[in-house]
Amino acid sequence: MRSSAELAITVQKSSIIAMDTRYNFRENEEKWQKAWDQHAIYETKENKPKYYVLEMLPYPSGRLHMGHVRNYTIGDVIARYKHACGYSVLHPMGWDAFGLPAENAAIKNNVHPKTWTLENIQHMKQEIKSLGISYDWKREIATCSPEYYGQEQKIFLDFLKAGIAYRKESFVNWDPIEGSVLANEQVIDGKGWRSGALIEQRKLSQWFFKITDFAPELLDDLAHLGNWPVQVKTMQKNWIGRSTGVRIRFSFLENEEGLETFSTQPGTLFGATFLGISPDHPFVEKLATSLPALQTFMAECRARGTSQKDIDTAEKKGFNTGLTLQHPFLKDKVLPLYVANFVLMDYGTGVIFGCPAHDERDYEFAEKYKLPILPVVEGPEEVSLPYEGEGTLINSDFLDGLSVKEANEEVIRRLVEKKIGVRETNYKLRDWGVSRQRYWGCPIPIIHCPICGIVPVPENQLPVKLPDDVSFDQPGNPLDNHPTWKHVNCPKCGEAAVRETDTFDTFVDSSWYFIRYCAPNFPQPIDKEKSEFWLPVDQYIGGIEHAILHLLYARFFTKALAKCGYWTISEPFKNLLTQGMVCHETYRDEAGAWVYPHEIEKRDGQFFKITDGTPIKVGRSEKMSKSKSNAIPANKMVEEYGADTLRLFMLSDSPPERDIEWTDAGIEGSWRYLNKVWRLVSSHVSMIKAIKLADVPLEFTDNAIELRKCTHKTIFHVSEDIERFHLNRYIARLREFTNAIEDFSPREPSELWALHEALHALVLLMAPAVPHLAETLWAALGHEMFVYEASWPKPDPDLLREESIKLAIQVNGKLRGTIEISPDLSEENVKNLVLDLPFVKAQVQDKIVKKFIYIPGRIANVVL
């Protein structure tokens, strides 16, 4: 507990504010941040009902950008509000500290990734602290610290035991000039971003997590995430992509062997005119050994990046194997087998039957290779091919006349009967490849022994630490090139062996950090008791760009950890808010180069470069980014306007889930509003201080009642707005309320009391958004405790009631006027009243009133 004497001194000091004409944010923000720290008010307590507010942990790029500020401000409003409502709040912050940019910086600027990262963290932490967010820094996590990643290695070993982690071959982007693996981001138009070399797909043996085992759960549990945005759930649903169909075996004419296809539209089987097989199919690899032309074709298919976009937008290419397969139902029909680059090995069986008349991709392919196109579904009206809609089967033997759905069922029934088909459920979701051929990541705790094979590092030897003495002078992974680090003795047989030199995908780090916050120093990865107290996260807030991958991986981890016996939680995030981006106009100089906003000036409505006065072309508003030079540095804004102004601006104008446009005018407006509130409160302090809120007057004047109604309505609406994340409306209501108080001039004691009540409420209500100013004004009003510790105000229901309401009157759905009525009037009374109105009579004239619609409190509609 803090001593009240100590605080009283602070209060004394801050009451001098009335002397100045402008709010001194520099002095006050620094003072309160220090005081909060000293009294450790943001340290997590566990004595009340819990509420876990979480913002996505940032990558320590070095600078705090506006997207971060927006994210943390939204979170802070919720955290402070929930705290005021009487919850024990967990509100932590940390660093997603592994990843590519550190290595890029190492190569470009010859700085060690660790040094670069730790310095960035230092710097960004100061910037975040200057925002006055209510974080419990005692729980801070950096994923690059051995304390964190060592526990992650432990989790991996558990996954390995549980059969969730396994090894298989898969493709990477190989840059033949650099001699290293590239991220999709580093492949531009099929070429390496640094070398410009044509990228080829290369097969490597890598570690995978069996997320597909959890596909049904990940899909079905979406239904329980009631407070997730629907579009996020839809995206995840489509990503997991459950589909039911049939696996059909086709036999070769030439020999006994066959190939299995998967189809979700087996009803179109009679329209099949070819079979397509993936170039990565084992059968093709076998076939290619004796077919040099096929080898060339396969190499062609692999001369591109691994991203889905590259695959989908690549030109459709095929190779006729010359082999033919028998149609399952038509004795006389044979289908040629093409190796086709659009058939994916990862989905289904890697073989399809092509029905060009009713599939877009098959159609394109058939056109190109002059394959027959046979329609088997007739649409309700004349349709152009390919036609993928509903219809009736034709040219299809025993399926003729059936609907597509019936045909699917019937053909499956017959295939199963003939024992050449099995009903099958498939998922688009693929297993999660977690191996990265990079240095700056969590080492995978595995030893490869020539005798024992794959041997897990014993738990008591964890963490497997990253060596610091690495060089980026050679191509490839520095861990792989390290002279000593990877050479160890096998823990099993003691013979010479090598460490796994791949590190984890950084998505692994961010898949469980929110669990670690619950007990950041626990000697095991997860403290069951603490995490089951705090989890699931009550409110998760972050960018919409994470809608699929990060959120799906974190959900998977939660379920996988449950399978390993860590706990019984099945979903990590109860509520999710996906915030929009912060955008800004873009500027280019005459040469077309991007120019920063601070490098330009405005004269007569035109923009010019400050340095040389050349004109600037203004482009459309885009997401703030380094590459477009349109980012406004957060720290500069904090210096110029203070944290509260910046926070206020981030909350005003746009609702959280929408993009927000950065404007200088907007930040100015927020600054003006803060000063207005500061002047309003400070100018009344001496007048109302004598009036104690505890001494409620027995009677109020009409004036006082009017203000009190406004106060309590504002309390009601603000609470509702925050609960619903209508944070821009929350700010709008504060402004409205402020305007109402400004217009109020008290003339007698009950009015002074009402004014005191209003100002008291205003400060409490604004505290989650602008905590520094709120503390300053709270102290000025004579309080000795922090406003952070004050309870959220409750509206008086008596003051929320309306004696008369405005009712809109429509005739035939068109607004004709409004009337004031008592809300208790019966429909019959309202009807008589409305039909008697002159402006209604003028419309009705001698027509008959067909219908009278009355929605109490909303509208009355006379239908003629």
Next chain:
RNA sequence: GCCCGCUUGGUGGAAUGGUAGACACAACAGACUUAAAAUCUGUCGAUCGAAAGGUCGUGCCAGUUCGAGUCUGGCAGCGGGCACCA
């Protein structure tokens, strides 16, 4: 290419299927000031009208409804994601 969104005044936005434009920003006019800044007051979707008031208006086209910014179908433009950026 595939999946998911978004589109309302000069601008950001508000509106449980029920008075479109709350609250702001910008602009303009005025007050205060020697002046400027700051602050305060007023006007502010388009159009017709002296006014009262009318008509039109939420990206485009159609539909459902007594009533559509809101629901349904189609189209356009812009954005997010696409499995190795985080």
